[in-house]
Amino acid sequence: MHVTSIDRYGLEPGIVTEWSLQPADGAVTESEVPPSYNQHFHLETARTHGMGRSVWMAAAFDLPGELNRPALDLALRLFISRHDTLHTGFEVGEFTTTRMGLDPDGTHIETSEPVKFDSTEDLRAHLKKRFTTVCDPLTFPAYTFATVEREEHYTVLSAFDHTLVDGYSLVIALGELRQIYEGLIAIPELTDHEAVDAVMSRLGDPGSFVRYCELEADALLPVDNDPRIREWARFYEICGGTSPSFPLDLGVEAGKPAPQGADVRVLLDEELTATFDEICLSAGGSVFTGILTAMGLSVHSFTGQATLPLQFPLHIRKDPRWADAIGWLTTSAPITVQITPDADFGASLAHTHASFRVALTLEGVTMAQVRDALGDKIRRTRTDVFMVSYIDYRKLPGTDDHDLLNAHHISNVTVADDAQFWISRTNRGLSLRSRFPDTDTANETMVNFLTDLDRILREVCARGVTPIGSVTEQLRDSSVGAGTPRI
Structure with a gap:
């Protein structure tokens, strides 16, 4: 995976579509689980220094051929449903920070109108603006996805605010989303629930980051x-x-x-x-x-x-x-x-x-x-x-073909x-x-x-x-x- 920043990302121009999670009315509720130390530190910095507070990071990979939109739509929903960090966000007040949670079943993926870009510079500027707007620690959900389509290949990007992910998470996200998407492409009918379940069964237990935050909050203070x-x-x-x-x-x-x-x-x-x-x-x-x-x-x-x-x-x-x-x-x-x-x-x-x-x-x-x-x-x-x-x-799993995928870790x-x-x-x-x-x-x-x-x-x-x-x-x-x- 090539590590870079958005101003140095050599992304080939093409037709851009944004894919974002939209919660239904009433799908968002308060959670009693506090933010982790890292999340609290990040949120306090965002509250204190509003300028440039969106410390997002993104994973990107290329695939040949034509984008299968129905398969990607379902892949995104299945991917999001696996990871409870993507079901949460925060409301930050002057003295309190409250974790918000949502039921992923009460959501849908909304796509933007496709926009064609003819230069790498304009495309990078567009993605930076959109990711910075959406992947803000004080917004919810603080992540989004995008595709860039061309005649012979396309790029899939997943962008998250830092409260939700670390660098290792990007490797996991890239590998899982690709595996789910390519598995769904091979299914004749996406309504075949048994076939979809078979695709998902190949993935391991994703664990619970929210549970980690809960355990961290309950950890005993070391003795003096x-x-x-x-x-x-x-x-x-x-x-x-x-x-x-x-x-x-x-x-x-x-x-x-x-x-x-x-x-x-x-x-x-x-x-x-x-x-x-x-x-x-x-x-x-x-x-x-x-x-x-x-x-x-x-x-x-x-x-x-x-x-x-x-x-x-x-x-x-x-x-x-x-x-x-x-x-x-x-x-x-x-x-x-x-x-x-x-x-x-x-x-x-x-x-x-x-x-x-x-x-x-x-x-x-x-x-x-x-x-x-x-x-x-x-x-x-x-x-x-x-x-x-x-x-x-x-040494990380699933990285053997990152060069072939043109895999990137992109930071704001x-x-x-x-x-x-x-x-x-x-x-x-x-x-x-x-x-x-x-x-x-x-x-x-x-x-x-x-x-x-x-x-x-x-x-x-x-x-x-x-x-x-x-x-x-x-x-x-x-x-x-x-x-x-x-x-």
């Missing part, structure tokens, strides 16, 4: 001397009593987001990724901790800062109840990159991977419990948190007051999506940082585990780094 809470407290002390922040100047004041900038690039091709993997393993690390170490080396080359604290998301799907569930089923973990005095990649990687192993021992403690336990020892200064995500799509472009990074590994190698404020300072900083990150990774691949020198002189003489970054 819980070593996992102490580790979080130590991490926040390193960060100065707040969430970690990207250490290079981005040209924005904390808590005052600017329009978002984005960068999508290939870090290493398949061959170099395999080389980098072997080097990291030989040094006792992994691809993920190796890239984090390279990021730390880059920051160190600009600032001399040897410690780089950040957070990374961890999915919680080891519990079989949530293995096939769609929802925001992630928690956050802390990690600290520590660069050795000689800026040696291998030695620094050993420190990073040791921190990563400690982070994995914190499993079982939710961010809600961490915040409650530490109380005023943590203050929130920025809207965003400096984080780096890593997904190896090769909103606002930002910090930098965030998404690393993805596929059969094609390693790619990176970056999100940051779209300011002159941030753009200069990110060009220099990403250029240097690219240099470090390739130098590691070329030399193996060897010291990485300073890049100050290289940047001073390069056209890309003309003028040192403002840090």
Whole structure:
């Protein structure tokens, strides 16, 4: 699956139809299940910062031939009926947040009038506008679907607000919707209920994300001397009593987001990724901790800062109840990159991977419990948190033919007051999506940082585990780094 943002999505023009769920009158009722910690955090951000609050994400795939509209209509309804996260939304007041629920049987799929687009730019602008309008955390339902038809093939897109899904959910959604749709196409009559039931029986138990939210709310607070809470407290002390922040100047004041900038690039091709993997393993690390170490080396080359604290998301799907569930089923973990005095990649990687192993021992403690336990020892200064995500799509089920499907994970472009990074590994190698404020300072900083990150990774691949020198002189003489970054 190729990870990108809507402004970089190379979608071929065609005829666009939107497919949206419409509840019947009286189908929506209040639920006593509170939002999860992640949902609450997201909804509070949306309420406080109305500008750019629609942090939607979408899955897209291509299929050959002509779109079968009746089959897709039924496929969407069956897909929605499986996942209770798609039956819920929220009403956010000044002091209260109420979960709303609906009976999927009291709904129907409404299609828009088809509209033809002749350019990729116009099509992207249209989808961004529609997805941003519909997939808003303060609307209900906060998701929609779209198709783009052409003479010989078509694209199916599923877009959701972040309250409803995480990145892993997009893989599940893409695979399930495709499987249901293609199974229905093979049925001579869609009214053949036994045949439809046979298609659905091939899918596993989807689990219940709403049940997860209920259990999270009932989770007991860890005791004061819980070593996992102490580790979080130590991490926040390193960060100065707040969430970690990207250490290079981005040209924005904390808590005052600017329009978002984005960068999508290939870090290493398949061959170099395999080389980098072997080097990291030989040094006792992994691809993920190796890239984090390279990021730390880059920051160190600009600032001399040897410690780089950040957070990374961890999915919680080891519990079989949530293995096939769609929802925001992630928690956050802390990690600290520590660069050795000689800026040696291998030695620094050993420190990073040791921190990563400690982070994995914190499993079982939710961010809600961490915040409650530490109380005023943590203050929130920025809207965003400096984080780096890593997904190896090769290890996720149903991704073997993603290249053939032209599968994409597409994110909205909103606002930002910090930098965030998404690393993805596929059969094609390693790619990176970056999100940051779209300011002159941030753009200069990110060009220099990403250029240097690219240099470090390739130098590691070329030399193996060897010291990485300073890049100050290289940047001073390069056209890309003309003028040192403002840090």
